[in-house]
Amino acid sequence: MILRRVLALPSWHGQVRVLAGEAGVDGPLQTVRPALDASGTPGEAELVVLVRPLDADWRVDTLLRRCADAGAAGVLLPGPEPLTASRLLADRLSVPLLTSTADPLELLVDARMLLAAPDLDRATAVLATHRAVGERLLPPEEVVTVLRRLTRVPVAVLDDRGGLLAGELTGAARVRVSEPVPQRVDLDDGGVLLAHPAVLPRPSVWLAAELGERDAPRADVVAATLAVAAGAVQRWLLANRLELERDARSRSALLGDLLRPESEPGADLRRRAADAGWRLGGWHVGLRIGVPAEVDTVARTQEVIRALRAESVDAVAVEHGEGWTGWVTFDQEPTAQRVRTLSARLRAVHRSLRRTLDADLGVGRPHPHPDGLAATVAEATDAARLAATRQETGHFLHVDQLGMAQLLLEWTRTDTFDPAARALLAPLNSAPGDLIRTLAVYLDAESSLAETATVLGVHRNTVAARVARIEQLLDIDLSRPDERLALHLAARAVILARP
Amino acid sequence: MRITAADVPALERGVALLGSGGGGDTVTSAGLLRRLIESGREPVVHAITELAADTLVVPVGLVGATAAFTEKLPGGDEFGTAIAAIERWTGVRGQALMSIEIGGLNGLLAPVIARQQGLACVDADLSGRGLPRLDQFSVAATGRGVAPAALAEPGGQVVVLAAGSDALVERGARAFLASSGGWAAIALAPIPAGELAGHAVTGTVRAALELGTRALAVGESPDRPALAEALGGRVLARGRVLEVSRHVGSSRRGSPGFGRGSVTLADHQDGALLRLEMENEYLLALRDGEPVASTPEVLSVLDHRTGAPVLCDAIRVGAEVDVVCLAAAPFWTDPRRLPMVRPRAYGIDCDPVVSQ
Numbered sequence: 001m002i003l004r005r006v007l008a009l010p011s012w013h014g015q016v017r018v019l020a021g022e023a024g025v026d027g028p029l030q031t032v033r034p035a036l037d038a039s040g041t042p043g044e045a046e047l048v049v050l051v052r053p054l055d056a057d058w059r060v061d062t063l064l065r066r067c068a069d070a071g072a073a074g075v076l077l078p079g080p081e082p083l084t085a086s087r088l089l090a091d092r093l094s095v096p097l098l099t100s101t102a103d104p105l106e107l108l109v110d111a112r113m114l115l116a117a118p119d120l121d122r123a124t125a126v127l128a129t130h131r132a133v134g135e136r137l138l139p140p141e142e143v144v145t146v147l148r149r150l151t152r153v154p155v156a157v158l159d160d161r162g163g164l165l166a167g168e169l170t171g172a173a174r175v176r177v178s179e180p181v182p183q184r185v186d187l188d189d190g191g192v193l194l195a196h197p198a199v200l201p202r203p204s205v206w207l208a209a210e211l212g213e214r215d216a217p218r219a220d221v222v223a224a225t226l227a228v229a230a231g232a233v234q235r236w237l238l239a240n241r242l243e244l245e246r247d248a249r250s251r252s253a254l255l256g257d258l259l260r261p262e263s264e265p266g267a268d269l270r271r272r273a274a275d276a277g278w279r280l281g282g283w284h285v286g287l288r289i290g291v292p293a294e295v296d297t298v299a300r301t302q303e304v305i306r307a308l309r310a311e312s313v314d315a316v317a318v319e320h321g322e323g324w325t326g327w328v329t330f331d332q333e334p335t336a337q338r339v340r341t342l343s344a345r346l347r348a349v350h351r352s353l354r355r356t357l358d359a360d361l362g363v364g365r366p367h368p369h370p371d372g373l374a375a376t377v378a379e380a381t382d383a384a385r386l387a388a389t390r391q392e393t394g395h396f397l398h399v400d401q402l403g404m405a406q407l408l409l410e411w412t413r414t415d416t417f418d419p420a421a422r423a424l425l426a427p428l429n430s431a432p433g434d435l436i437r438t439l440a441v442y443l444d445a446e447s448s449l450a451e452t453a454t455v456l457g458v459h460r461n462t463v464a465a466r467v468a469r470i471e472q473l474l475d476i477d478l479s480r481p482d483e484r485l486a487l488h489l490a491a492r493a494v495i496l497a498r499p
Numbered sequence: 500m501r502i503t504a505a506d507v508p509a510l511e512r513g514v515a516l517l518g519s520g521g522g523g524d525t526v527t528s529a530g531l532l533r534r535l536i537e538s539g540r541e542p543v544v545h546a547i548t549e550l551a552a553d554t555l556v557v558p559v560g561l562v563g564a565t566a567a568f569t570e571k572l573p574g575g576d577e578f579g580t581a582i583a584a585i586e587r588w589t590g591v592r593g594q595a596l597m598s599i600e601i602g603g604l605n606g607l608l609a610p611v612i613a614r615q616q617g618l619a620c621v622d623a624d625l626s627g628r629g630l631p632r633l634d635q636f637s638v639a640a641t642g643r644g645v646a647p648a649a650l651a652e653p654g655g656q657v658v659v660l661a662a663g664s665d666a667l668v669e670r671g672a673r674a675f676l677a678s679s680g681g682w683a684a685i686a687l688a689p690i691p692a693g694e695l696a697g698h699a700v701t702g703t704v705r706a707a708l709e710l711g712t713r714a715l716a717v718g719e720s721p722d723r724p725a726l727a728e729a730l731g732g733r734v735l736a737r738g739r740v741l742e743v744s745r746h747v748g749s750s751r752r753g754s755p756g757f758g759r760g761s762v763t764l765a766d767h768q769d770g771a772l773l774r775l776e777m778e779n780e781y782l783l784a785l786r787d788g789e790p791v792a793s794t795p796e797v798l799s800v801l802d803h804r805t806g807a808p809v810l811c812d813a814i815r816v817g818a819e820v821d822v823v824c825l826a827a828a829p830f831w832t833d834p835r836r837l838p839m840v841r842p843r844a845y846g847i848d849c850d851p852v853v854s855q
Contacts, residue, residue, distance in 0.1 A: 056847065057744075058761060058776050058785060065788025084742045085763035089772050089788055 001115055003029045003047065003073050003096055008218035009121065011110045013152060015102040019081070020090035021064075021074065027096075029073040032111045034104070038063040042072035049108045053079035060086040060097075068093035078104045122221045125150065129225045133232035137239055140166040143207070143232050151222050153215055157233060158195075158206040171210050180204050182227065184219065192219045196226040198234035207233055241299070248298045248319045251276060255318045255325060259374045278316055283330045285342060286364035286376030287315065288384040289350075290323040291357055297324065300357070307352045311345040323359070323384070325377055334366050343398050350396050360387040360395040385496060418497065421490035427473045435473070438466045440491035443484060500544045500622065502610055504536045506708060512807070513711030514606030516730070516825065517703075519797045520811040521780035522603015522629035523565025527572070531611050542610035544620045544704045545595070552693030555591055556621050557582055559612055559686045560599035562633065562650070562672060566812070567681030568604065577651045577684035578612045584649035585686040588659050593689045595619035599636065601703040602629030602780075602797075610704075620704075621692065627700030627828030628797050630840065631757060631779040633672055634665035638687070640836040641698045648672065649686045652679040700830045710825075720804050723768075723821075732825035733854065735784050735792060736766040736773035737803065740818045762800070762814050764822070773822055775800070777811045782845050783852075784822065792824040793852040795831035795840040799823050827853060 004025045006012060018025060030045035038059040042048050048067065054060060060082045063075055074096030081099055090097035100107060114121055132146045140157040144167035147155040156167030162177045174185045175195040185193040190213035197204045207230045209222050254272050258265065258280075265273070265280065273280050289304065291297065297319040304324055308315050317326035328342060343363060350361040362383025364376035379399040387397040428435040438456060442463065445451035449467070453460040467478065476483050502510065511529045514522070535542065550556075559578055561568055586592050596616065598609035601624040613620035625636040633645050645668045647661045658675050660668045676683055690698060710730065717729040727734045745760035762775040766786075776783040781798035784791050792798055800809045803819040814820075831840050832853055838844065841851040 056776075058774060058783070058847075058849075061772075061774055061785050061788040062790065062849075063788075065785075068788070083744050083761065083763070085744075085761065085772060085774050088741065088763070088765070089774075092770065092772060092787065 001029045001118065002026050002217070005029075005217040006032075006047075006111045006114055007098075008215050009110055009114060010125075010152065011102070012100075012107060013214065016076065016098050016100040016107065019097045019099050020087035021094055021096040023091075023094040024074060024096045027073055029115070032108055032115065034108055042067045042070045044071040045073050046070075047073040047076065047111065049076045049104050049111075050078060051104045051108075053077070057083050057086065061089050064089050064093055064095050064097065067095045074098060076100060076104060076107065121218070122224050125221045126224050126228055129228040133229055137236055138232055139236055140205075140233055143229050143236070147207075147209070147225065147229050151209060151225055153209050153211050153222065155207070155209045155226075158208055160204050160206075162206075165205065169208055169210050172208060175206055175208055177206065182223065184223065189213060190216060192216045194219060194223050194226055196223070196230040198230045198237065205233060205237065244298050244301070248301065251318045252320055254278075255320055258370065259325075259377055265370050279329045280370040280373065281329075283333050283366045283368045284327045284373045284376050285330070285334070285339065285366050286325070286327045286373070286378070286380035287346060288323060288325050288362045288364075288377065288380040289317075289353070290360040290362070290384040290388060293322050295322070295357065297322070303356070304353065307349045310352065311348045313342070313345050313349060325381070327364075327373060327377060327380075330366065333368065339366060347396055354395070360384045361397075362387050363396075363398040365399045388496075417489075418493055421493040424474075424486070424490045425494055428470060431469060431473055433462075433466050433469075435466055435470050436491055436494055438463065439470050439487060440495055442467055442478075443488040443491065447478065447484075500546070500705060500708075502532070502536070502542050502544060502708075504533065507533050507536065509711035509715055510704075510708045511607060511711065512714050513707030513709070514601055514603060515808040516710055516714060516799050517606065517627075517707055517797055518602035518629035518808065518810070519780040519794070519799055520629070520777060520808070520814075521631060522600060522605065523561075524569055524810065525604050525607060527569045528604040528607040528611070532607050535611055535614055540614050542614040542620055544610055544622045546622045546705070547692050547695050547701055550595060550619070550621065550692040552691060554594045554619075554692040555689035556595045556597050556623075556692055556695060557585060557593035557618075557686050557689045558599045558625050558636075558638075558699075559596050559609060559684065560605040561608060561682055562599075562685045563676040563680075563682035565604055565682065571653060571680055571682070573684075574653045574655075577653055578686070579616060580651040580657055581649045581684040581686035582616065584651065584657050584659055585647065585688060588647050588649065588661065589688050591689055593618065593686075595621050595692070597621040597695075597699065598624040598704075599685065599687070600624055600626040600628075600630060601700070601707055602626060606704070606707055621695065622704045623695050623699040623701040624703045625687075625699055627703055627830055628795065629780050632669050633685075634669040635839050635844070636665075636687075637699050637830060637836075638690070639665040640831075640839045643690075643698050645669075645687065647688050650675055650683040652676075652683040654680050700828050703828075714806060717806070719806065721806070726801075726806075726821060726823065730823055730825055732797075732823050733792070735786065735798075735822040735824050736764060736771065737768065737821045738764040738766045738773070738819070740764045740814060740816050740820060741772075743814055743816050758812075760811070764820065775822065776847055778845050779811060781811060783842050783847055783849055784824065790849055790852045792854070793842050793847075793849065794845065795827035795837065795851070796853060797825040797827065799825065824854070 028045040029047055032047045034049050034051050038054055067075055076098040128150055133143055144155050154169050156169035157165040158172055159165050162172055162175055171193045174193050180197040180199050183195040187193055192211045195206050195208040197206050207226050211219055254276055257269055301319055304317050315326045315328045317324045346363055353359045362380045364379030367376040383397040383399050387395045425436055441455045442452045449460045449463045452463045471478055478484055511525045515525050596609055596613040596618050598605050610620045636645055639645050645665045646663050647659055648668055649659045651657045656679055660671045713729045717725055723734045742763040745758055757778045760777050764773050771787050774785040775781045783793045784798055801821045802809055803821050842849045
């Protein structure tokens, strides 16, 4: 045992100051002896705890001297601070000189407990943490508050990218978030950063604590505390998740009912929409955020809503399939200017979402009434699907800008066209080179070999060769407008249907 | 032994060294002595062997706040009044005078008073160094007793403490001093010269003169061995004062205590910390927490450059000083008398450190 470890005890921390002789706090400590005055002879590796102030301050000096001669661990003085002379002497002799205004006997008892049973401190801390966070469901903020109180060090909850969710921590960036195992990082200033992951549910969050130099010897205790508290955070996340899921399912169902092509929603449906805070009257502008299938939409709904709020877009957003469906409601038919403003804001929302999400955003045109809601949402959905293939528009499309493309898209969505298109282009599938994409780009580029080569990133001669092979495989002449139109539509339909 | 103008600086330095940081500033009494010599009346100090055994010697001196003596000068005949009072009380006439305390201003005062009173001055005193209390006089240590004692203060009041224990005489004198001018002339009952060898510290004026002469001869900023040899003592430390702490001392026997304090300096030689515990005098020296010297040895702090002793109430942080330790008078190292002047006599619970 060393004195530094005793100094990190909860009852000692903040109550006992190392006035001088700091160089000696890493020396061995075997016994803690109470003393009424300075007359006794200190033992080796012994900490002398004076239970009452000395009658004369020069006695501090003689005691320090005897401690140095005996190899004692240090002196703890209650009451008034000793003179500078004693501090200088403690530094010179490297005998730790501690002062405290707390009851010296209580300090002594705690130090002796630690010496007798070093694990007791950890066990006590774990039990206290368990009592504080074990029974009830606590949000991360409260877990942080409880831990700060128990450990007296800065504690924080971090997300899976190391961002702060609750609490404060200067060294949060030092947590290696890619390795979901308990971590201990030694800091440059002698302190220690501890982190414990709560692995379920995905994405994992972290409970981290930063210990200063004084607390560092107690890192094992704090680590055990974090492990207990990480369980509490995990429970809260799971319970929260359960609620989110239940909520999401009911909203998805409501949305599905609203979008069903019926003439007029019934009284029950109106009631459910009102309960959810959705307005069915007025003019609606639909929006659709499409994301890859692996994105956990339920977990990230809050993120989407935050992004919308950040741009002052008062929109409903509901997890729906692979993405979110939503809309903005206006009291009156929105002017072109208002629609443009909304579009610009949604563009900003989209940009902020794309920092963390591979999202495509489609926006519909304004339509009135509940049936108009379904219409604008359908437009937005089409726009989002199209946006997925339109890198050039930044994966953002507003139906106002769609024009002909939208019309074509509607045609290709019919049940008869899709199989026909596949059949038409089937010969190209087995040939080397992405001939279907080459064909689509070639026709998009108004049959320009050079433009097609640029878009695909290949040499124009390659494009020429591919076009020749397409004509040969399909037995078709691309200079004829009718055939070109049919192939263009078919190629677009097949590409959109791709996963 | 005739004291000439040339002897004054050496005698002054000698008594200041023996003051151990106390005994009062010697400037005023040295001025009085110099003035006397300039007027052609050089005082003569007689060794006790030069006197008949039945010569009655009156111990005289100044007690109380020595700083007040510098500010509130003698009105004229306080010493004559005190001597007259003790003569009247005891019914015998003094034929010679001696100092109550060689350390500090009293060491210079006795020859002056003797010359003024037309009496002989004896080379002896009741302290052998600087001592703060009446009940520490050698006559108290030998059992002869301090009472009766006559005090005359510059305002004209005269008090005779006729009887009582030494401690009571001390308390009575302090109470009188506190209610009067701060200082007073004191005269004790005459002692036959033949008894002085047993009841006083003898030869101290000559010793102070010799000590002062050697101290002055060593010059400014002497090296440590030279200083130690000149003073016949030890140099405990040489360095800069880091801390001076003063506080009101604990009271003893119901009377308010003298101011207490400590001085700490770092030795230039090895960085060791030397701490002096002081009251009116420097009483205990700790070197790195270990007691290395204590009263009754004489602890003096000297200005490093000039070698002039620095009084306890004049020591300041930042001063460059030498701390020296001079051997105790053999009178005090006698085990029967040591308790009167050991650190515990000053409330410092530490065994005396007396070097051989």
